[in-house]
Amino acid sequence: MQTIRGHVYRLKPTPEQEVLLAQTAGVTRLVYNLALEQRRTWGGRPFAGGDPRNFGAKGLSRELSELRSDFDWIRAISQTAQNQALIDLDRAYANFFEGRAGYPRPRKRGAADSFRHVGREIALRKLNAKWSEVRIPKIGWIRYRDTRPLRARADGTVEIRNATLRRRPDGGWEISIATRCEIEERLVPAAAVGIDRGVAVPYALSTGEMVHLPKTVKRRRAAIRRAQKTLSRRKRGSARYARARRRLATLRARDARARAHLAHVLSRRLARGHGLVAIEDLKIGAMTRSARGTAEAPGRNVAQKAGLNRGILNVGWHALERMLDYKLEETGGILIKVPAAYTSQTCAVCGHVDARSRESQALFACTACGAQTNADINAAKNILARALARDEDRRGNAPLLDVEAQASAAHEASTHLGPERFDAA
Known part of the structure; x- marks a missing residue:
């Protein structure tokens, strides 16, 4: 090809x-x-004299x-x-x-x-x-x-x-x-993986792996905040303002390269080793929209929303999604996006849905079966289960499940990980 x-x-x-x-x-x-x-x-109007x-x-x-x-x-x-x-x-x-x-x-x-x-x-x-x-x-x-x-x-x-x-x-x-x-042309790998994207943990895989940004990114963001404060104290248009602006741009460019490098390495590894990769269908543009509002109708919790927006954009969720799309096309794999509703509230073991099961940002403890696991890993397994159910429908083997039915069938679908699901055809 x-x-x-x-x-x-x-x-x-x-x-x-x-x-x-x-x-x-x-x-x-x-x-x-x-x-x-x-x-x-x-536009398409003619000029004077009828000259089109x-x-x-x-x-x-x-x-x-x-x-x-x-x-x-x-x-x-x-x-x-x-x-x-x-x-x-x-x-x-x-x-x-x-x-x-x-x-x-x-x-x-x-x-x-x-x-x-x-x-x-x-x-x-x-x-x-x-x-x-x-x-x-x-x-x-x-x-x-x-x-x-x-x-x-x-x-x-x-x-x-x-x-x-x-x-x-x-x-x-x-x-x-x-x-x-x-x-x-190459054989399509038989493995499948689900990815849960977050802020504290950028990428959690259904295999149990948790991928973090390099430690240098955290230190660099502290330097970026200091550079922003320095720039705000400079007189706009002055030579010192230009130097401070270049310094801030250099730090931000290094930060962007680190995020892109992580996305490239992770997406290439997943594309080469998996025939199906599942992610949530997130509307990142809407999620990172400002909550400031207008003078007549000001927003609420504007500072908290701005911090969340920065956290989402600093990870680079969309970059990984875009890279997985074209790299899986090369390897013959598929990228499936599933609805995000209830993925963090569903138990990947028994399929029980309860918001109280999410005890904290990191811990998921099912109120029905008592299973305890990392909350992000649990969500990644649910994402994979929904993708497998949708893949069965794409192949004509099962009816399409709605969000609630997919959440209830998470445990059942997650058990069907056999290689026959991903033949080279």
Whole structure:
């Protein structure tokens, strides 16, 4: 099976190349915003004199050529990157009209410092075991830390589809190289696992394993709070404010990389060793919405809700879900999302549902059978049981169970873990 995968590397540009990268991102952002303003103002209406104007990427490419001929500082930037920005705008409007996203908004400096080139304009060469170089039009050869080889096609050749260069939150630059690669067919593992996501314990598995964030993340968050206080005392626009802002951005970027690394390692391990992975169907965007309310109707427990929101976002629940989705697709496994209702109140041994069984954040003691276990592990087993019941329905072996019935049948379903449930077909 062929697919497209991205490979992200950290760039090591010279000071002159950093200036060129920033200029390219700035001009590309300007072209995008100008095209957005034209489409927002004129839409599909004709100009005076009955001249109809096509505001798609193909129609605006001619106007872009005229703009480049009038301004040298725009002509100095690669035209391919500017055309790719017009294609991005077309895609943004398509997503809006098809209901997948909101109306396109202008790109802002600091939040959209990126640009893209097509694969035929990108060249790579190896320098040594750790470093390689990539050639970017109008910029030249830029060194990057070669941490892993690019995935190739079945014949061993590397086909680069495109390359996106973007500024990281800490001020550095990185490149994402997308290649078309071949995924080897393999037998689907017979094992299944359920995952309960939390704040105190980020990931608890039905196998009994509990996965925590690295200890350095906790220490770094204390440094982040100190950096935030320092930034709040600086005068906005001053040099000291800029230094404090860079310091805070660097700490946050390290924190984000640690979360992403954990999600990548855990999702890869689960995808390689399991044919079915079950998680709760959580609406993370709604769960982390602010409780502040309005002046007329202020919210309640705003500070407590804000702390919970930070805890959820600091773990990175959605990142693991997204990575499991595409990695299980590679290995032939499936990701099943089940309703979250009553998973923490159901006994995984007898199936009894009682809120009093959850004695504390960590302990689950069933009021019916007396079984005691870790509350997160118990919830992970219930999640797995519901997924197995849903998988049976998908295969046509059992009727669909509602939430209450799935909770009552948790113990019965959890006993069916045989390898016959996950054949290679």
